[in-house]
Amino acid sequence: MTLQDFPITTKWPPRHPERLQLYSLPTPNGVKVSIMLEETGLPYEVHRVSFDNQDQLSPEFLSLNPNNKIPAILDPDGPGGKPLALFESGAILLYLAEKTGQCLPRDPAAKWQTVQWLMFQMGGVGPMFGQLGFFHKFAGKDWEDKRPRERYASESRRLLAVLDGHLAARAWMMGDEFTIADIAIFPWVNNLVGFYDAGDLVGFSGFANVQRVLEAFMNRPGVARGMKVPATR
Structure with a gap:
């Protein structure tokens, strides 16, 4: 089996089929994977899944992720040297951590x-930050x-308090080691106080460690x- 056997490659033909293929957008979930790829140095090729064009509902994208969400990956060099298609950002982070031996303690x-x-x-x-964003910034x-x-x-606020207490004596979520836990959490924190503009609403100034x-x-x-x-673009 090769990348050409996956229908998604007909919509987004790979220019570098030897590289991991990333299908994403710069959202909190999407950037988890691109940050992990940049941190580990694993070669990859990115494809923009345009929500404006409803790319996420196309048959090609649904063939890779039936849940029609980004991000998703197609790794030509998966387990056993065979291509691996994977969706769900948390699962992808775990996979990339094991593949590279980085960002996950041994x-x-x-x-x-x-x-x-x-x-x-x-x-x-x-889920909580995302729902707050809907009711604070968007239609809600x-x-x-x-x-x-x-x-x-x-x-x-409660979740931020949990994080703040945990980080009181730590540089990162796991102490001195930067891990996939940080990569998962902090894009969402950044989005909460940045794009969602909810810092004042949640009292972000009171969470010094976060x-x-x-x-x-x-x-x-x-x-x-x-x-x-x-x-x-």
Whole structure:
């Protein structure tokens, strides 16, 4: 089996079929994978999935991810040297960490503690921050009933407090080691106070440790590059 056997390559033909193929947008979930790829140095080729054109609903994209969400990857050099198609950002982070031997502790206990914080992002931070963004910035802001917004704002504050306490004596989520837990969490924190403009709503100024680590995260060269992938055009 080769990349040409995957229908998605008919819509987005690879120019470099020997490289990992990334299908994405620069959203909090999308940049998790591009940041990981930039941090690890794994060669990749990016394809923009345009929501404006409803690319995510095309038969070609659905053949790779039936859940019609970005990001997704197609790795020509998967397990056993065979191509591997994969979706869900958390699963992709775990796969790339194992593939490269980077951003995931080798110690078994530390590895599973990293995974728990990855799950914390996927089950809590992402859904709650995302819903708050809808009710604060997008169509939900026009609803007369403000209880949904306050529900998600309250839960977002609680999650930030959990992070702030955990980071009190740590440089990163796992201490001195930068991991996929950081790559999963901090694009969402950045989006919350940046794109969603919800910093005042959640009292972000009161979470000094989260602010400190977010600044360190955004100052990493690999993060800076990955945040812009794929480029807006």
